[in-house]
Amino acid sequence: MSLEKILFDQIHLLSETNPEWRTIDLLQQEIQESFRENQFLTISGFKNILSWKLSSQSNQVDKILSNTPEKILISITRCYAEIDHPDNEMNTRIKLEILLSIPWIGLGIASTIMSMHQPELFGIMDPRSWSVLFNQYK
Numbered sequence: 001m002s003l004e005k006i007l008f009d010q011i012h013l014l015s016e017t018n019p020e021w022r023t024i025d026l027l028q029q030e031i032q033e034s035f036r037e038n039q040f041l042t043i044s045g046f047k048n049i050l051s052w053k054l055s056s057q058s059n060q061v062d063k064i065l066s067n068t069p070e071k072i073l074i075s076i077t078r079c080y081a082e083i084d085h086p087d088n089e090m091n092t093r094i095k096l097e098i099l100l101s102i103p104w105i106g107l108g109i110a111s112t113i114m115s116m117h118q119p120e121l122f123g124i125m126d127p128r129s130w131s132v133l134f135n136q137y138k
Contacts, residue, residue: 031116041077067103
């Protein structure tokens with residue numbers, strides 16, 4: 001058995017037994033279903049993303065939700081979902097800029113929405129992942 005296969009099996013086992021993994025998996029399913037059925041992110045899905053990402057900052061979740069009317073969220077996330085630029089880098093840049101127009105959110109939440117919607121294309125970018133990837137705090 002190759003080292004790569006052993007590592008894959010170990011990571012798979014760890015992720016299946018980690019309760020946080022199940023939470024993330026269910027959240028991804030909810031967000032993907034929302035975009036598939038509605039072509040936008042529902043306020044419920046948005047709240048669940050915020051609650052997961054900002055789990056220790058409930059006052060911040062309330063602040064973002066109170067400053068984001070559902071009509072605005074639907075318009076912005078529908079526009080995000082419709083973007084399909086042939087250049088992947090440009091596509092990512094445009095989608096990210098659109099999501100950053102949601103009141104009170106930054107790169108961490110915008111990239112979480114993208115990652116939950118299309119995990120095969122996007123990852124979550126925040127100070128923790130930046131420091132791991134580039135060995136520097138940003």
